[in-house]
Amino acid sequence: MRSEFRLPALGADMEHAVLVEWRVRPGDRVARGDVVAAVETDKGVIDLECFETGEVCELVASPGTRVDVGGVLALLEVEASAGPIAAARAPAPSSRPVEPSAIASATAAPPRAAAGRVRVSPAARARAHDLGIALEGIAGTGAGGAIELADVEAAAPPAAAATAPAESPAAPRDPVAAMRAAIASAMARSKREIPHYYLTLAMNLDPALAWLERHNASVEPAGRLLYPALVLKAVALAASEVPGFNGHFREGRFEPAAAVHVGVAIALRGGGLIAPAILDAAGKPLDVLMSEFRDLVSRARTARLRSSELTSPTITVTSLGDVGVEAVLPVIHPPQVAMVGAGSVLQRPWVADGAIVARPVMTLALAADHRVSDGRSGAQFLDRIRQKLGAPEAL
Amino acid sequence: MNREELKAVLVELLTGVAPDVDPAALLPGVDFRDQFDFDSMDTLNFAIAMHQSLGVNVPETDYAKLASLDKCVAYLELRQG
Numbered sequence A: 001m002r003s004e005f006r007l008p009a010l011g012a013d014m015e016h017a018v019l020v021e022w023r024v025r026p027g028d029r030v031a032r033g034d035v036v037a038a039v040e041t042d043k044g045v046i047d048l049e050c051f052e053t054g055e056v057c058e059l060v061a062s063p064g065t066r067v068d069v070g071g072v073l074a075l076l077e078v079e080a081s082a083g084p085i086a087a088a089r090a091p092a093p094s095s096r097p098v099e100p101s102a103i104a105s106a107t108a109a110p111p112r113a114a115a116g117r118v119r120v121s122p123a124a125r126a127r128a129h130d131l132g133i134a135l136e137g138i139a140g141t142g143a144g145g146a147i148e149l150a151d152v153e154a155a156a157p158p159a160a161a162a163t164a165p166a167e168s169p170a171a172p173r174d175p176v177a178a179m180r181a182a183i184a185s186a187m188a189r190s191k192r193e194i195p196h197y198y199l200t201l202a203m204n205l206d207p208a209l210a211w212l213e214r215h216n217a218s219v220e221p222a223g224r225l226l227y228p229a230l231v232l233k234a235v236a237l238a239a240s241e242v243p244g245f246n247g248h249f250r251e252g253r254f255e256p257a258a259a260v261h262v263g264v265a266i267a268l269r270g271g272g273l274i275a276p277a278i279l280d281a282a283g284k285p286l287d288v289l290m291s292e293f294r295d296l297v298s299r300a301r302t303a304r305l306r307s308s309e310l311t312s313p314t315i316t317v318t319s320l321g322d323v324g325v326e327a328v329l330p331v332i333h334p335p336q337v338a339m340v341g342a343g344s345v346l347q348r349p350w351v352a353d354g355a356i357v358a359r360p361v362m363t364l365a366l367a368a369d370h371r372v373s374d375g376r377s378g379a380q381f382l383d384r385i386r387q388k389l390g391a392p393e394a395l
Numbered sequence B: 001m002n003r004e005e006l007k008a009v010l011v012e013l014l015t016g017v018a019p020d021v022d023p024a025a026l027l028p029g030v031d032f033r034d035q036f037d038f039d040s041m042d043t044l045n046f047a048i049a050m051h052q053s054l055g056v057n058v059p060e061t062d063y064a065k066l067a068s069l070d071k072c073v074a075y076l077e078l079r080q081g
Helices: A080-089 A100-108 A122-131 A149-154 A158-163 A175-193 A206-217 A227-241 A286-301 A307-311 A375-390 B003-017 B032-036 B040-054 B060-066 B069-080
Strands: A002-006 A016-022 A035-041 A044-049 A054-059 A066-068 A072-078 A196-204 A247-250 A253-256 A262-264 A315-319 A338-352 A355-369
Touching (some): A035 A072, A044 A307, A196 A338, A206 A355, A206 A375, A206 B060, A227 A286, A227 A338, A227 A375, A262 A286, B032 B040, B060 B069
Parallel strands (some): A262 A315
Antiparallel strands (some): A002 A072, A016 A035, A016 A066, A054 A072, A196 A355
């Protein structure tokens, strides 16, 4: 079966990427998950993985060219059984390039309703409603000019278009400015679409830190753990147990994820941040999770991440523990539905057995999507994280 | 290993840990955290690199003594006796 390998959206905000190089040639066998190409995005150079297993027939895009999200990069001959998985993973084809200025003007000043009646698919109507986009401003590409879901999705990140600097191919790209624009786009979309609610919980981290200190004193540097790894594992376990926080909100409904791929917000030294995932964090022993965490941070900072790490997070954790802030109330990364923020570990008065004692206290914060969960289940989720961190030997 | 050789090795380890750091801009007396935004992950990676290439196992309780290039040199000279 012939299959098109299309450029996936490596984040809610991405519109296009520049193909840097191919890692395969026509005739090569590829398996799902193999790195087949490198593309340059606002988040640096990303290793692009194949969604399917098969053989490379033709490389459609050549290195140096700019490809829109959904644009065809290569043609593959795949085994028929791989089809449905591929269809689920591959991005919806965008049949026409998005014109940023058109979107900007469409949202800034919605044109009057067209004279004729506009045909709109139900999914497209619901999505446009969710996004707060006027249907009149969208050009339909369906039968008879009907507006379909893909058309609405194509018009979805208007803030990106409005805030991103106008790009001409000749102008040199400032990577820091590009990343700033990408963050602006994703965060503006989050605040526009997601009705956030926030909960915080201060916890005594003494048992976890005491356990960590004992563990770290008994091993060589390469085997040592950092407490954020404990937080990541605790969040992953809690997310796998308390429903409503692990997954994505797409097309007007919540799609729970089977595995927990924890996104880790990583600050980059040049400014900006990126939140790639540790895959199946709930199922990994702490030492494995820690070494993947170390590897992820170092690759994020040298811009060698894999596409699956950027597209897969089902929930994200941010830790500002090194900076000294008391708490961080995060902004959810769409289409995820929750994000956990870990504040600094600070010596604070704590009541234990009726007496006030000094303890290392960490404030956990949850930002969650009110379309999917309510405060009660959010509280249970945070409390479950606290329980997990309180029993570090079981992590 | 004399002091200059030790410094050179440490700078190499440092840039291995943080390739986005410019060794030419390194100020030996200023904490890595203040000049490069070093965090606990960088410190751990630095300790791992020191263990692997110099054979010095720095306990976690001594991480504060690795805060700057000058402090690292002083600490290692002390450890070497």
